[in-house]
Structure formats: structure tokens, C-alpha cells
Amino acid sequence: MKTRILKGFIKKELIQIFRDKKMIAALFFLPVLQTIMFGFALKNEVKNIxxxxxxxxxxxxxxxxxxxxxxxxxxxxxxxxxxxxxxxxxxxxxxxxxxxxxxxxxxxxxxxxxxxxxxxxxxxxxxxxxxxxxxxxxxxxxxxxxxxxxxNSNANNFITLDTRILYNHTLDTASFMIPAITVMSTFIVAMLICCMSITKEKEQGTIEKLISSPVTSLEIILGKTLPYAIIGVLIICFIIFIGTLIFNVPLRGYFWQILITGILFIWTALSLAIIVSIAAKSQQQAMIGCFIILLPSILLSGILFPVENISSSIRWICYLNPIMYAASNLRNIMLKGNDLLLFWQYCCALFLIALTISMFSIKKFKSTLN
Incomplete structure (x- = not known):
């Protein structure tokens, strides 16, 4: 693999991304909007009773x-x-x-x-x-x-309960939702934008020029996905910064744990983007394909509904869902922050899912180029 070619790919993709104002809005406005909505507006606490x-x-x-x-x-x-x-x-x-x-x-x-x-x-x-x-x-x-x-009375046999709430003693919705929103926003942006970019190359016919150029399929894949991986990491850092600064979400773990979780998760999202872009013939089809994956992935991740509440007949799907592991890992890192064994278990699960999907996507991409 030639480093010079890879640098040229990344530079070209970044220029193309930041030249499009709509793309910039999708990359940064959507995560900010979701964070504000779930931090301020959408609350689990029941009020106004x-x-x-x-x-x-x-x-x-x-x-x-x-x-x-x-x-x-x-x-x-x-x-x-x-x-x-x-x-x-x-x-x-x-x-x-x-x-x-x-x-x-x-x-x-x-x-x-x-x-x-x-x-x-x-x-x-x-x-x-x-x-x-x-x-x-x-x-x-x-x-x-x-x-x-x-x-103040003579009545007996009265039982009292001494209850302690751990890790989120105020039961604040933002502390519970911000880690999940970090995962959800990154997944949506990384997968959707990367998929749309590759499909756009196919629509315009420029992908054929890349195929005919003296570059390998792995260089094309890395060149098309690494810029979005960098942007995905920046989005994670940005949302975590907003969550800790504005919403007072605790960060009891280490930041390197968040980065490792984020990189493994972004790897999975971009691999899925490649698979969808191979199957799609237009940007409209790519968008529909992404949402077909996004909707069940979010609903079966434990972000909005507890996984334990899902019927056992389809609960097994949750354990194949990278969003579930990433969201659970970020919640444990930020709210608990002291269980390295659980952290590495979630990372191993994310790594196996990412490796399996990426191997399949590279194989499909090579066969498509051939």
C-alpha cells in the first residue's frame, strides 16, 4: 500500500466534503440537534402530573x-x-x-x-x-x-426502606441519553454520508476512473472511508465535550476508552456503508438502504427501550447489533468508569462484528471492481 496515494485520497475526500455546504450541515448540525433535543427537550422524567x-x-x-x-x-x-x-x-x-x-x-x-x-x-x-x-x-x-x-404514634410493624441510587443518583435523563446519542449520531452520520459519497462516485462515473488507475481495491476502500472515520471521531469528541460541559454528564472512565470504543464502532458503521453502496445504484437507493439498517438497529439497541423488555424470540438480534455494545460501553465508561473487564468484553464484541462485516464488505467490493 502506497502512503502517498492514500494521502491523496484522503485530501481529495476532505476537500469534497467541506466544499459542499449541505454535507457540512449534515455532519455537524445533526449531532448537535440530537444532543440538544435529548439533553433539554426529551426527558424520561414524568412531570406536570x-x-x-x-x-x-x-x-x-x-x-x-x-x-x-x-x-x-x-x-x-x-x-x-x-x-x-x-x-x-x-x-x-x-x-x-x-x-x-x-x-x-x-x-x-x-x-x-x-x-x-x-x-x-x-x-x-x-x-x-x-x-x-x-x-x-x-x-x-x-x-x-x-x-x-x-x-408520632403508637403503631408498630411499620417497615421502612433505605434506598440508594448508584451512578446517576439524580436520575437525570441527560446522563443516560448523551452516551447513547453519541453512538447514534456517529452511526447515522458516518454510515449515511460515506454511503452517499461512494454512490455519488458511481453515479458520476468517477469510480471507473479509480478502477482504471494504478491503485489497489484496499487503497480505494481506505481512501474513501478514512476521512469519515476521522470526522466520526471528531463528532464523538464534540458530543462528549457538550455533554460534560453543558449537561454535566460525568466522565468517570478514561478518554482513551471512549476513543477505542468509538474507533471500533466507526469501523463497523463504515463497513456497513460500503455494503449498502455496493448494492445501491443511486443516492436515493443508498439513503433508503441506510435507513432500512438504521431503524431496526436503533430500536433493538437498548437506547430507547431496554433490551430486557424485548421479546426473547427476537432478542438474539440485539446481540448482533454494534450499537448496543457501543452505547452500553460508553454508558459504563462515563457513569461507572471502573470496570475494565466489562469494557474489554464490549470491545471484543465490537471488534468481532467489525471484522466480520469489513471482511465481507471488502470481498464484495473487490468482486464489484472486477
């Missing part, structure tokens, strides 16, 4: 629960429906006036707690994920208020 308590006006425990719910910041609207008949409580939820109603027994909360009677909680579960979070919030607030009441 419409919650009310069905209890007598004289029930001081109900008032404490109400006050604590308001001060938590998760409840936007709390209305007292004491004047309503119990038969209308469910209608209030049906009409979307409230999302959750805590119903006290006929006497009051204090007597119900002392006698061990159940306290009913009604939740609108049309959005199941939101309903589960609402249940956790209200139970936690109610338990805290009851704990304070129990300390």
Missing part, C-alpha cells in the same frame, strides 16, 4: 401529602375534589381532568393507617410507562408522610 386527593377537608395527613406533592415539582395541578361524590371520581379521570386520585377511606387517613386498612390509588394508565412512574412518585410521597405520622 394532574393529581388530586379525595378526602375530608379536616384530614391533615391528606393535606400533608398534597403539600409534599406540590413541593416535589412533579405535580403541575393539584385540585381538591372533596365536594365531589365518590361515584364521580372515576369520571374525573376519564375526562382527563386529573391523571391520578388518592382516595382516603371513609373515616380518614390516620384511622385507616392505624387499623391497617388499604388506601386506594386510581391512575390513568392509557400511557403505561407514565402510569408506572406516577405510581412510584405518589407511593414514595405517601410513604414518606406516613413514616412521619408513625413516628
Amino acid at each position: 394532574k393529581f388530586t386527593i379525595f378526602a375530608k377537608p379536616s384530614d391533615y395527613i391528606a393535606r400533608k401529602i398534597q403539600k409534599k406533592a406540590i413541593s416535589s415539582g412533579y405535580f403541575k395541578y393539584i385540585d381538591n375534589i372533596n365536594s365531589m361524590d365518590f361515584s364521580n371520581v372515576e369520571k374525573t379521570i376519564t375526562s382527563k381532568k386529573v391523571e391520578a386520585v388518592l382516595v382516603a377511606p371513609k373515616e380518614n387517613f390516620a384511622n385507616a393507617i392505624d387499623k391497617g386498612k388499604p388506601i386506594q390509588l386510581l391512575i390513568d394508565a392509557t400511557n403505561a410507562a407514565r402510569a408506572r412512574q406516577i405510581e412510584v412518585y405518589i407511593k414514595a410521597i405517601t410513604l414518606d408522610v406516613i413514616r412521619g405520622y408513625k413516628q
Whole structure:
């Protein structure tokens, strides 16, 4: 392999990339937009909960629960429906006036707690994920208020839980999503832009000039992919910098671990780009082919939905997905940062996937050139 030829390829590709304003926008605007959206706008935390308590006006425990719910910041609207008949409580939820109603027994909360009677909680579960979070919030607030009441009473057999949240004690969505967005943005940009570039060469007929020139197929592949590998590494560094500086995402591991993970992952993305570009005859087909790979890869990666929640019949596909290993590795590096064994396990998985796909892509590319 001639270094001079490879340098010429890389220089030509970089000039072509930065000459196209649309290409620059796609390379840098998309990762920034995704980072801002998931950092600021798209949150997993459930907020603005419409919650009310069905209890007598004289029930001081109900008032404490109400006050604590308001001060938590998760409840936007709390209305007292004491004047309503119990038969209308469910209608209030049906009409979307409230999302959750805590119903006290006929006497009051204090007597119900002392006698061990159940306290009913009604939740609108049309959005199941939101309903589960609402249940956790209200139970936690109610338990805290009851704990304070129990300390001032003679009631016994009350169990308390001492809970510790590790690695992300504030349950901040940005800390969880920024590592995943780093992987997702890099995958989209590296694969899509590289694939479009190679397909454009085929459309314009310049790929035939490269074939007829005194260069090997490996030099062509490296010359077409290395510039995008460099850009992919820069995108990873850029998003990590934004995440740690603006969103206060911790970086408890080492930066070299992020670079190794990023390089292995970009290698996989560019190998997939070569395969798609070989099959595509136009840039439109290349774009469609990329999205056919991108959509299931992202959905089956654990970025948006836990892998454990996916049906066991198709869960095996997740373990062939490079995005899953890269996202999990970055989350462990940034949030935990102390498990080298797990780090190298993920890297080995990425290496095997990248090596397999790249060998297949090089073989297909050589046969296409021939």
C-alpha cells in the first residue's frame, strides 16, 4: 500500500466534503440537534402530573401529602375534589381532568393507617410507562408522610426502606441519553454520508476512473472511508465535550476508552456503508438502504427501550447489533468508569462484528471492481 496515494485520497475526500455546504450541515448540525433535543427537550422524567386527593377537608395527613406533592415539582395541578361524590371520581379521570386520585377511606387517613386498612390509588394508565412512574412518585410521597405520622404514634410493624441510587443518583435523563446519542449520531452520520459519497462516485462515473488507475481495491476502500472515520471521531469528541460541559454528564472512565470504543464502532458503521453502496445504484437507493439498517438497529439497541423488555424470540438480534455494545460501553465508561473487564468484553464484541462485516464488505467490493 502506497502512503502517498492514500494521502491523496484522503485530501481529495476532505476537500469534497467541506466544499459542499449541505454535507457540512449534515455532519455537524445533526449531532448537535440530537444532543440538544435529548439533553433539554426529551426527558424520561414524568412531570406536570394532574393529581388530586379525595378526602375530608379536616384530614391533615391528606393535606400533608398534597403539600409534599406540590413541593416535589412533579405535580403541575393539584385540585381538591372533596365536594365531589365518590361515584364521580372515576369520571374525573376519564375526562382527563386529573391523571391520578388518592382516595382516603371513609373515616380518614390516620384511622385507616392505624387499623391497617388499604388506601386506594386510581391512575390513568392509557400511557403505561407514565402510569408506572406516577405510581412510584405518589407511593414514595405517601410513604414518606406516613413514616412521619408513625413516628408520632403508637403503631408498630411499620417497615421502612433505605434506598440508594448508584451512578446517576439524580436520575437525570441527560446522563443516560448523551452516551447513547453519541453512538447514534456517529452511526447515522458516518454510515449515511460515506454511503452517499461512494454512490455519488458511481453515479458520476468517477469510480471507473479509480478502477482504471494504478491503485489497489484496499487503497480505494481506505481512501474513501478514512476521512469519515476521522470526522466520526471528531463528532464523538464534540458530543462528549457538550455533554460534560453543558449537561454535566460525568466522565468517570478514561478518554482513551471512549476513543477505542468509538474507533471500533466507526469501523463497523463504515463497513456497513460500503455494503449498502455496493448494492445501491443511486443516492436515493443508498439513503433508503441506510435507513432500512438504521431503524431496526436503533430500536433493538437498548437506547430507547431496554433490551430486557424485548421479546426473547427476537432478542438474539440485539446481540448482533454494534450499537448496543457501543452505547452500553460508553454508558459504563462515563457513569461507572471502573470496570475494565466489562469494557474489554464490549470491545471484543465490537471488534468481532467489525471484522466480520469489513471482511465481507471488502470481498464484495473487490468482486464489484472486477
